[in-house]
Amino acid sequence: MLYQGRSRIPAWSRCSRLAGLWIVALALTGCAAGDSDAATGATSAVVEGLVDTPGAAMQFAPGTPPLMTEEGVVSTAGPVSIVRPAAYLPSAPEDADQPAPATVAAEAALLREAMTREVPHEVDLTPAHRQSLVALAQQMAVADHLFVRKPELVLIVDRAPTAQLLAMTLARPDGDWQVLGTMHVSTGKPGRREHFKTPVGVLLNDGSEIGYRAQGTYNENHIRGLGVKGMRVWDFGWQTTDDWRTPGSTMDVRVEMHATDPAVLEQRIGRADSEGCIRLPDALNRFLDRHGIIDADIERMAQTDAGYRALLSPELQPTPLAGDAVIVVDTSEPWARPYPPETNLALGD
Secondary structure, three states, X not given: OOEOOOOOOOOEOOOXXXXXXXXXXXXXXXXXXXXXXXXXOOOOOOOOOOOOOXXXXXXXXXXXXXXXXXXXXXXXXXXXXXXXXXXXXXXXXXXXXXXXHHHHHHHHHXXXXXXXXXXXXXXXXXXXXXXXXXXXXXXXHHHOOOOOOOOEEEEEEEOOOOOOEEEEXXXXXXXXXXXXXXXXXXXXXXXXXXXXXXXXEEEEOOOOOOOEEEOOOOOOOOOOOOOOOOOEEEEEEXXXXXXXXXXXXXXXXXXXXXXXXXXXXXXXXXXXXXXXXXXXXXXXXXXXXXXXXXXXXXXXXXXXXXHHHHHXXXXXXXXXXXXXXXXXXXXXXXXXXXXXXXXXOOOOO
């Protein structure tokens, strides 16, 4: 987590273009107390591990690196590529923006099956919670000027202290949003030094901020703040949140979404715990990265830019429903709304 205008010196440098390539020189601190890790410059190979999905053709990738299971046991099981039927793809260019409802439903079902098998410990929401979550996300999208023009995936994060969850959701232009799967995450916990609430609003993975991959290095507390080597880090840039230290004031924080140390901190996921970032379980990080759930814009730019291409998973199995947005809401504070861009309030302003 980085802080704008603070004395803490961020070890962050913007991506620069050299010989037609993006050279990423990144080193960020993680989002737990004392979390820190350095980035690999967006070129590290991702550590992958898929499980098979019934009804789809499967293909094992050779040379798969070892995987770290949630119990910390190394496994050599290879990833499984889900080969989507040709019917899943638009048959003509004019259909690309509005795929047939049957196509959307089939892909949603495939992703639902994949998430169920690849990401353990799914959260079972009550119908009331699911309804309120979707309704708040739709309101937040309007408030933050996110308009759904075609069926696409969004990630809804509920920062409420008793919720702390992420819902992979299929958003449709007609307002019929469908939650496909829900997992616990951890968001910001105010009240400790340099810890703030994760700001509500729409966080875009549109390429304006390029993410990176964790090196898997240990900090001074022997914690891998961003997870094991190869874990994806999504960077959403500077965002404005409430500054709990001074009522009525705000703070600009750097918001990211990333994994954490599977042996030390992952067991704490499910409660507010970070400095303001969105902390993911290892398996969920892999799933979102592998299927490019919010990488629509990154995949498009990767067609012509080697830097963005290097950021994507080498085991990428892109979904035609990929989106680019994370919508953070708070079911315990349904009135919460994002601050306008460039807002930084201070007491007495």
